[in-house]
Amino acid sequence: MKIRKNDTVIVIAGNDKGRTGKVLKVFPKTSRIIIEGINLRKRHTKPNTKNPQGGILEKEAPINSSNVMILDPKSNKPTRIGAKIILDEKTGKKKIARVSKTSGEMIS
Secondary structure, three states: OOOOOOOEEOOOOOOOOEEEEEEEEEEOOOOEEEEEEEEEEEEEEEOOOOOOOOOEEEEOOOHHHHEEEEEEEOOOEOOOOEEEEOOOOOOOOEEEEEEEOOOOOOOO
């Protein structure tokens, strides 16, 4: 899976199409991700020690990773991701870096 935690993504399919957010959690086995403020679900809760008032809580639900694309850091538009092997100067070891396909900019 090419999407990681703290990536900024845009939703390309579903009810939240066109909205952007930061990835909070990634589930690689099921290919799903949780995005901040996207795919909100309401949960009715009874009063308890953690929430003495109770009521309706809104929580982000997982969304399939195929329904999102990473935003290009340069142009702020959706882009595909590629991998590039880079030689680290300090250690001399090879590293794999994620690279935007449209601009060639490295994605952290």
